[in-house]
Every structure is written in structure tokens, then in C-alpha cells.
Amino acid sequence: MFNFKIISESKETKARAGVINTAHGVVETPVFMPVGTLASVKSLSPEELLDAGAQIILGNTYHLYLRPGCEVINLFSGLHRFMNWKGPILTDSGGFQVFSLAKLLKTSEEGVLFQSHIDGSSHLLTPEKTVEIQKCLGSDIIMCLDNCIAYPSDRDSAKDAARLTTSWSKRCKQSWENGAGNALFGIVQGGMFKDFRAESIDDLVNIGFSGYAIGGLSVGEPKEIMLDIADFTLPRLPDSKPKYVMGVGFPEDIVELVALGADMFDCVLPTRNARNGQLFTSYGTINICNSCFRTDTKPVEPKCECYTCRNYSKAYLRHLYMARELLGYRLNTIHNIHYYIGLMKNMRQAIIDGSFDAFKKDFYGMRC
Amino acid sequence: MFNFKIISESKETKARAGVINTAHGVVETPVFMPVGTLASVKSLSPEELLDAGAQIILGNTYHLYLRPGCEVINLFSGLHRFMNWKGPILTDSGGFQVFSLAKLLKTSEEGVLFQSHIDGSSHLLTPEKTVEIQKCLGSDIIMCLDNCIAYPSDRDSAKDAARLTTSWSKRCKQSWENGAGNALFGIVQGGMFKDFRAESIDDLVNIGFSGYAIGGLSVGEPKEIMLDIADFTLPRLPDSKPKYVMGVGFPEDIVELVALGADMFDCVLPTRNARNGQLFTSYGTINICNSCFRTDTKPVEPKCECYTCRNYSKAYLRHLYMARELLGYRLNTIHNIHYYIGLMKNMRQAIIDGSFDAFKKDFYGMRC
Numbered sequence: 223m224f225n226f227k228i229i230s231e232s233k234e235t236k237a238r239a240g241v242i243n244t245a246h247g248v249v250e251t252p253v254f255m256p257v258g259t260l261a262s263v264k265s266l267s268p269e270e271l272l273d274a275g276a277q278i279i280l281g282n283t284y285h286l287y288l289r290p291g292c293e294v295i296n297l298f299s300g301l302h303r304f305m306n307w308k309g310p311i312l313t314d315s316g317g318f319q320v321f322s323l324a325k326l327l328k329t330s331e332e333g334v335l336f337q338s339h340i341d342g343s344s345h346l347l348t349p350e351k352t353v354e355i356q357k358c359l360g361s362d363i364i365m366c367l368d369n370c371i372a373y374p375s376d377r378d379s380a381k382d383a384a385r386l387t388t389s390w391s392k393r394c395k396q397s398w399e400n401g402a403g404n405a406l407f408g409i410v411q412g413g414m415f416k417d418f419r420a421e422s423i424d425d426l427v428n429i430g431f432s433g434y435a436i437g438g439l440s441v442g443e444p445k446e447i448m449l450d451i452a453d454f455t456l457p458r459l460p461d462s463k464p465k466y467v468m469g470v471g472f473p474e475d476i477v478e479l480v481a482l483g484a485d486m487f488d489c490v491l492p493t494r495n496a497r498n499g500q501l502f503t504s505y506g507t508i509n510i511c512n513s514c515f516r517t518d519t520k521p522v523e524p525k526c527e528c529y530t531c532r533n534y535s536k537a538y539l540r541h542l543y544m545a546r547e548l549l550g551y552r553l554n555t556i557h558n559i560h561y562y563i564g565l566m567k568n569m570r571q572a573i574i575d576g577s578f579d580a581f582k583k584d585f586y587g588m589r590c
Numbered sequence: 591m592f593n594f595k596i597i598s599e600s601k602e603t604k605a606r607a608g609v610i611n612t613a614h615g616v617v618e619t620p621v622f623m624p625v626g627t628l629a630s631v632k633s634l635s636p637e638e639l640l641d642a643g644a645q646i647i648l649g650n651t652y653h654l655y656l657r658p659g660c661e662v663i664n665l666f667s668g669l670h671r672f673m674n675w676k677g678p679i680l681t682d683s684g685g686f687q688v689f690s691l692a693k694l695l696k697t698s699e700e701g702v703l704f705q706s707h708i709d710g711s712s713h714l715l716t717p718e719k720t721v722e723i724q725k726c727l728g729s730d731i732i733m734c735l736d737n738c739i740a741y742p743s744d745r746d747s748a749k750d751a752a753r754l755t756t757s758w759s760k761r762c763k764q765s766w767e768n769g770a771g772n773a774l775f776g777i778v779q780g781g782m783f784k785d786f787r788a789e790s791i792d793d794l795v796n797i798g799f800s801g802y803a804i805g806g807l808s809v810g811e812p813k814e815i816m817l818d819i820a821d822f823t824l825p826r827l828p829d830s831k832p833k834y835v836m837g838v839g840f841p842e843d844i845v846e847l848v849a850l851g852a853d854m855f856d857c858v859l860p861t862r863n864a865r866n867g868q869l870f871t872s873y874g875t876i877n878i879c880n881s882c883f884r885t886d887t888k889p890v891e892p893k894c895e896c897y898t899c900r901n902y903s904k905a906y907l908r909h910l911y912m913a914r915e916l917l918g919y920r921l922n923t924i925h926n927i928h929y930y931i932g933l934m935k936n937m938r939q940a941i942i943d944g945s946f947d948a949f950k951k952d953f954y955g956m957r958c
Contacts, residue, residue, distance in 0.1 A: 261909065265916040290884070290909040297887050297905065304909075306901045516658070519665050533674045537665065541629065541658040541672075548633040551916055 223403030224362070224432055226251075226464045232578040236457060236483035239573040242464055244310040244362040245403045246302065248277070251464065251485040252569055254476070254562045255280045255312060257493060260289065261305040264493050265552040266559070268307045273529060274556060275563040278310040278362070280488045283355050284319035287345075288338050292358040300360020312363035312488070315352045315394075315409070318437070318469070321370035329369060331389065349393035353406075361404055365435065366394040368409035373442040380413030383438075387411040388425040395429050405432035407466060413438060414447055416454050423458050433464035433486075440470045449478055456483040473502060473565055477585055480569050481578070487566075492558035497551045499543050502561040506590045510554065515540040528560035529553075591771030592730070592800050594619075594832045600946040604825060604851035607941040610832055612678040612730040613771045614670065616645070619832065619853040620937055622844070622930045623648045623680060625861060628657065629673040632861050633920040634927070636675045641897060642924060643931040646678040646730075648856045651723050652687035655713075656706050660726040668728020680731035680856070683720045683762075683777070686805070686837070689738035697737060699757065717761035721774075729772055733803065734762040736777035741810040748781030751806075755779040756793040763797050773800035775834060781806060782815055784822050791826050801832035801854075808838045817846055824851040841870060841933055845953055848937050849946070855934075860926035865919045867911050870929040874958045878922065883908040896928035897921075 223245050230239040242249040256263045256271060259282045263271055271279065281301055298304040301311055317334070320326055324336040333348030349367045356364040367390045369383040391408045398406040408426035412418030426434060436455050439448050452467060456479075459465045466486035467479050476487055492502060499510040503523045508515075510522075521531035522539065530539070530553040542550025572581035591613050598607040610617040624631045624639060627650045631639055639647065649669055666672040669679055685702070688694055692704040701716030717735045724732040735758045737751040759776045766774040776794035780786030794802060804823050807816050820835060824847075827833050834854035835847050844855055860870060867878040871891045876883075878890075889899035890907065898907070898921040910918030940949035 260913045260915055261906070262913075262915045262917045265920075267917065267920075289913055290905070294885055294905055294909070297885055298903070304903075304906055306906075517662055517665055535666070535672075537658070537662055538629070538672055538674075541662070545628045545657055547628055547630045548916060548919055549630045549635065552633075552635075552920075 224405035226433065226462070228461070230574045232481075232573045233576065234579040235481040237480050237569070237573050237578050238483060238485065239570045240464070240485060242310075244278075244405070246308065246310040246362050249310055250277060250570060252476075252480045252566050252573075253277060253486055254566045255486065255488040256559050256562075257282070257488055257490045258305070258307070258311075259285050261286060261301055263555075263559070264497065265548075265555045268305070270529070270552075270556055271307070271559070272309075274560040275567065276309070276559065278312060279307060281311055281313045281359060281361065282316070282319060283313050283352060283359065283365075284316035284323065284347075286313075286359060287316065287355050288340055292355060296358055300358070302360055310362040311360070312486075313356045313359050313361035313365065314468070315356070315365040315367040316347055317352070317368045317409075318370050320347060329386070331386070333367070333390075334369075349390040350397045353394050353397040357404070363405045363407055363433065364394075364398060366391040366406065366408050366431070368411055368437045370411070370438055370441070371413060373414065375413050377415060377418075380411075380415050380418050384412040384418045384422040384425075387422065387437075388429075391426055391431075392429055395431070407431055407433040407435050407464075409435045409437040409468070410455055410459070411438050414443060414451055416451070419451065419455050420458060423455065427460060431463070433466060434459045435466040435468050435486075437468050439467060445475070448475070449482075452479055452484070453482050473562070473585075476562075476565065477569065477582060481582065492562045493555050496554035496558040499554065501539075501554060502558050504588045510536065510539050510543050512540075522557055523561075526557065526560065526564075528557050530557040530560075592773035594801065594830070596829070598942045600849075600941045601944065602947040603849040605848050605937070605941050605946050606851060606853065607938045608832070608853060610678075612646075612773070614676065614678040614730050617678055618645060618938060620844075620848045620934050620941075621645060621854055622934045623854065623856040624927050624930075625650070625856055625858045626673070626675070626679075627653050629654060629669055631923075631927070632865065633916075633923045636673070638897070638920075638924055639675070639927070640677075642928040643935060644677070644927065646680060647675060649679055649681045649727060649729065650684070650687060651681050651720060651727065651733075652684035652691065652715075654681075654727060655684065655723050656708055660723060664726055668726070670728055678730040679728070681724045681727050681729035681733065682836070683724070683733040683735040684715055685720070685736045685777075686738050688715060697754070699754070701735070701758075702737075717758040718765045721762050721765040725772070731773045731775055731801065732762075732766060734759040734774065734776050734799070736779055736805045738779070738806055738809070739781055741782065743781050745783060745786075748779075748783050748786050752780040752786045752790040752793075755790065755805075756797075759794055759799075760797055763799070775799055775801040775803050775832075777803045777805040777836070778823055778827070779806050782811060782819055784819070787819065787823050788826060791823065795828060799831070801834060802827045803834040803836050803854075805836050807835060813843070816843070817850075820847055820852070821850050841930070841953075844930075844933065845937065845950060849950065860930045861923050864922035864926040867922065869907075869922060870926050872956045878904065878907050878911050880908075890925055891929075894925065894928065894932075896925050898925040898928075
């Protein structure tokens with residue numbers, strides 16, 4: 223059911239264009255996956271996601287396990303029918319949210335014991351449990367439970383976390399093998415230590431996964447370190463499998479990571495920042511609440527073909543934002559998602575056309 | 591440009607079906623006008639309003655005058671282009687909001703002096719000023735400034751308010767006559783005193799308007815009194831003109847008022863209550879946060895053809911509502927607006943088919 227094929231590689235960089243086949247359809251890489259935490263990409267309908275060119279979305283296992291819970295989602299045979307999204311879905315393992323959002327009570331070989339950020343109830347998330355939940359969600363791409371650590375961390379913590387991740391990944395693979403047509407991805411850990419990253423890759427490749435993700439980036443480290451670790455890690459992952467850099471990032475980060483060979487991305491930036499009035503454009507970001515937009519009758523980006531830019535002015539978006547009108551959050555989100563997905567499409571086309579270096583030059587040249 | 595034609599009248603009741611022509615298109619009556627206070631029917635796009643069958647929307651002069659202000663809307667030659675709504679727009683005069691929302695400083699022959707509910711700034715709203723603002727908004731139907739009073743009120747206050755409304759209405763007519771293809775409606779006042787209502791009607795009909803509205807209802811009086819005053823007032827308005835009952839109401843109220851001869855309605859109930867989780871159905875209202883809907887895989891109303899009912903379950907709507915997801919407010923609003931507009935369409939068809947009494951019987955028969 224699941225497979226990945228590279229259709230073109232950039233000669234000047236490590237960028238590559240590919241196709242992922244899943245049970246719910248095709249994903250063209252490099253791809254950006256909008257984040258649909260609670261069975262909704264905040265403020266958007268599935269039709270608006272399709273209009274923006276979204277081919278796959280991400281669901282958060284931690285959130286969905288707590289609300290509405292598997293009991294409810296099982297009644298719909300998974301997330302797809304529950305939320306009316308017919309395309310592919312990737313779900314994370316919950317590991318990162320336990321680390322960043324819940325109150326972490328105890329990490330052990332068995333799994334992670336945490337308290338819900340909603341009602342304080344205690345839950346044990348094991349490798350087997352996260353696979354079971356993601357199967358219930360009907361996920362097309364299931365992520366292994368990984369052990370995330372803070373930045374900075376000492377060598378011992380990073381080593382322990384990577385080794386625990388390996389052990390959990392083995393158990394995820396065992397649980398998953400009883401499963402259906404969904405893929406299972408392993409997550410490389412190892413902090414900012416290259417030797418542990420290399421070891422983590424070796425371990426995961428020995429277990430064998432349908433794709434590999436780099437976890438533990440964008441956790442507070444300087445951008446140079448993030449790119450340095452990605453530059454070290456990405457080429458060491460099997461080229462025949464999709465390479466996914468989790469939770470990154472700004473357009474510039476994504477462009478650099480695609481050049482380093484990354485295929486898949488997810489990030490809350492385009493959606494969350496839209497709700498805070500920040501809009502992404504070819505020229506850089508603008509904040510729609512700026513008073514200079516009060517009388518600006520032009521769209522956010524005149525050449526943009528999104529629903530928002532085709533129909534509304536910056537003055538209207540600013541008005542909606544200042545008045546806290548719900549439509550404003552949506553129109554901003556539509557634009558930002560369209561921008562991110564458009565960026566991926568343009569990169570993909572440049573890779574296919576053999577002009578990725580020229581694309582990068584243009585991309586940076588236009589930014590203020 | 592503006593005209594009104596009755597195409598069918600119910601024999602059993604005073605209900606009538608008609609057509610209003612405006613510069614921005616046709617409105618079939620009886621009609622419900624969704625409220626778009628701040629240049630947005632909260633949470634909906636113009637396309638969603640059209641999908642729900644909306645033919646005309648209402649804008650609030652008071653709100654739009656304060657935010658974004660005529661300076662901004664003038665740059666778009668009115669509300670239509672600013673908010674991307676191509677159909678007819680009716681704007682109220684601001685009188686009711688000054689009465690209900692702002693801090694009213696002084697009512698005089700000249701107009702109303704009030705303090706903005708946003709920043710406390712002082713503004714004088716005169717009959718001339720409200721017509722000028724509504725012309726700037728590009729309104730298809732402009733409402734005269736009226737003097738609203740609280741319920742209960744004594745005879746002297748009601749008498750004074752009705753007489754001031756007459757005086758202001760004359761000045762509105764004078765200001766309006768320099769205007770373009772938009773219509774001007776007068777608003778009947780007189781509190782709950784029939785003699786003053788009759789006097790107010792005589793005064794307004796002498797001045798002459800393109801349509802007549804009943805103001806000062808649904809201000810806290812018992813439902814029987816509201817219907818009694820409407821029953822007294824509606825048949826005394828010129829039958830050749832549209833009759834508009836302002837700010838009413840629940841589905842039952844609207845059905846009763848249509849039977850009494852009302853043609854036009856506006857109310858925040860379907861939109862505001864949607865955002866509070868209350869959904870209107872043929873069987874009565876439900877509150878989507880009720881735990882009985884947690885595992886309910888059926889749509890809100892199986893026979894409903896709205897986008898929400900065609901694609902989503904009550905369990906999903908409840909999940910979105912409990913998680914305060916923005917999409918939930920929208921899906922609820924789509925359903926409620928569709929319900930209200932569907933109700934109007936069904937009544938209109940019943941009037942045309944000569945089966946309005948049967949319609950009423952069915953309408954009440956289905957409600958729990």
C-alpha cells in the first residue's frame with residue numbers, strides 16, 4: 223500500500239522530488255503537512271485545505287487520545303470520516319506533546335507516565351499504546367514513540383534518550399506488524415551530538431522502517447546548530463525512504479532543509495501565526511494589525527492566487543483582526559497555508575526543472 | 591431601482607409572498623436577513639451565506655461607523671466590495687445600538703449624543719448623519735433614525751419617542767432625497783401603546799417611505815404583547831410596501847409574524863446561539879455540548895441539506911465545541927442560518943401553494 227519513489231534529484235544540492243503512495247492517495251514531496259491537532263486544521267474546512275493544495279495533514283495523537291478519545295473515533299473507523307478529510311493523515315506518537323505540554327511524571331523503559339494538561343488525569347503512554355491509538359485514528363503514517371529531551375542537554379541524557387528511543391521503536395515495530403496498510407516511521411534522536419545521531423540512525427535502520435524522521439530539532443537550539451545536525455543526519459538516512467524533519471519551521475528553514483535532502487515537514491507556524499495576525503509572503507512576513515494597513519486596498523500579495531488574496535484587501539483583513547472577527551482567523555490561515563504549500567510546489571518544480579539553485583537565489587532575493 | 595411586488599397572498603392568514611428588487615439583486619419575501627454587524631456575518635464567508643440561500647444581509651451602522659469608519663469603507667465605495675458580498679445589504683440606523691450598547695449621553699431634537707462602547711469617545715448621531723453614513727456604506731436599504739425606549743415605559747416617554755422618531759424621519763427623508771438608487775424605510779415606534787403606534791404609522795405614511803419597519807419590539811416585553819402590538823401594527827402599514835419586524839426572533843415568532851403579514855426579519859439568534867452551541871432544528875433546539883451527543887454519529891438533522899449536516903456528525907460538532915475549535919462555530923452557524931432561511935423558503939412556498947395553514951400545523955407538530 224505505502225511506497226516512496228524519487229522522481230528527480232537536484233544536481234547542485236541534495237534536494238529531491240518524490241511521490242509517496244498511501245491508502246488515501248498520493249503525496250508529492252517535498253511536502254508541507256498542515257497541523258490538525260484536534261481533528262481540525264484550526265479554522266479551516268477540508269475543502270479549504272484541498273483548495274490550498276494540501277495533500278496530507280498531521281493529527282496529534284496526544285490531543286486526540288485525550289479528546290475526543292478512541293472510543294468516539296472508533297465509531298467513525300478513524301479520523302478520516304470523523305473530520306471529513308479524505309486524504310492521507312500522518313499522526314505523531316504523542317511523545318513530543320508529553321514532553322512539551324503535559325506534566326511528565328516518569329519516563330521508564332516501559333513508557334512515559336504523564337498528567338493530562340486538560341484535567342490532570344494520569345496516563346501511561348507505551349510504544350504499544352501509541353501504535354494502538356494511531357491505528358484507531360486510521361493514520362496512514364504512524365510515528366514511533368520517541369523520547370524527546372530539552373536543549374541544551376548533557377551527553378548522558380542525550381545518549382539515554384536515543385537508546386530508549388531505539389528500544390521503544392523496536393516495540394512499535396512489533397505492535398505495528400499486526401496492522402493494516404499504514405506505514406510506520408522511526409524517529410532519530412541523539413540531541414545535538416552527532417555520534418549519538420549516527421548511532422540512532424544505525425539502530426533504526428537495523429529495525430527497518432518505511433520512513434525516517436528527525437526528532438529533537440527546533441527545541442530551542444540556535445538555527446545554525448539545527449541546520450548542522452540536519453546536514454549531518456539527513457544524508458545518513460536511507461535515500462530510498464522519505465526523510466521527515468519534524469516541527470520545522472520558517473520558510474527559510476524549510477528551503478535550507480529541502481536543499482539538504484528533507485522530504486516532509488510539519489509546523490504550526492502558518493496556522494498559529496495566522497491567528498496572531500502574521501502573514502507570510504514572498505517578501506517576508508507582515509503583521510496585519512499594523513496601522514499602515516488600515517487604508518490598504520490591496521491584497522496581502524497581489525500575485526497570490528489564494529481565496530483570501532483573490533477576494534479581500536489588507537484593510538479588510540486588518541479590520542477583521544482588530545474586531546476579533548472569526549472570519550479573519552480563517553482568511554489569514556488560508557493565505558498562510560497556501561503560501562507554505564505554494565513554496566513546496568515551487569521547490570518541487572525547480573528540482574524537476576534542474577533549477578533549484580536559481581529558485582533559492584530568487585527566494586532570498588525577494589525577501590526584504 | 592427599488593420596488594416591491596406581492597406575488598401571492600395566503601387566504602387563511604395575512605401572510606404574503608413577494609419580491610423586492612434592489613440595485614444588488616432580488617430578494618424573495620418573506621425573508622430572513624443574517625446579521626453582519628462588523629462587515630462579516632460572524633464566522634461565515636459570503637459564499638457560505640449564498641450556499642445557505644441568503645439573499646440579503648444586514649450591516650450595523652453604529653458598529654461600522656466606529657470600526658473601521660467611513661474613511662476606510664469609502665475607499666471601497668461601500669460595504670459590498672469591502673466585505674466581498676455582492677448581494678443586497680440593509681443597514682440599520684444605529685439608533686438601537688446607541689440605546690442598547692453605547693452609553694447614551696443625551697437625546698435631543700438634534701439627535702443622540704453617545705459614548706462609544708469601544709473607546710469612550712463622544713459622537714453625535716443625527717438623522718442627517720445616519721443617512722450619510724448609510725450612503726457611504728452603499729446600503730441598498732437605508733433605515734431612518736428612530737428613538738428606541740426601554741420596556742416597560744410610561745405613556746409620556748412612548749409618546750415623546752414616537753414624535754421624535756417622526757421628526758427625525760422627516761429629516762432622514764430630506765437627506766436621502768439627494769441620494770442614489772437605495773431605498774429608505776421608516777420605523778414605527780410608540781412603545782406598547784396602540785394609539786401611539788397608529789399615530790406613528792400615520793406620520794410616517796404621510797412622509798412616505800419605500801418600506802416600513804416596526805421598531806421597539808423584542809425589548810423585554812412578554813411574547814403575547816409583542817405579537818399583540820405586531821398584530822395591531824402590521825395591517826395598518828401600507829400593503830403595497832415591505833413590512834419589516836426588526837430584531838425578531840425565534841422560529842415560532844417569525845412564523846406567527848409572517849402569518850400576520852410581515853415580510854422581513856433580522857435577528858442575531860441563529861448566529862449568536864450557534865457560537866454558544868445551540869442548534870435549531872425542525873424538532874426544536876439542541877445544545878451540542880450535551881454529553882448525549884458525544885458518541886452520536888448522526889448529523890444534526892438527517893434531512894437537512896446544509897454543508898454541516900451533509901458532512902459532519904453531532905459527535906464531531908460536539909468535539910469541536912468542547913475543544914473550542916474555530917471550525918465548530920462556523921459549522922454551527924452554517925446549520926442555523928440554513929435552518930432559518932429554509933424556514934422562510936418553506937413558508938414562502940406554502941403561501942404560494944395556498945397551504946400556509948397546513949405548513950403552520952406541520953411546523954408546530956414536529957416540535958418537541
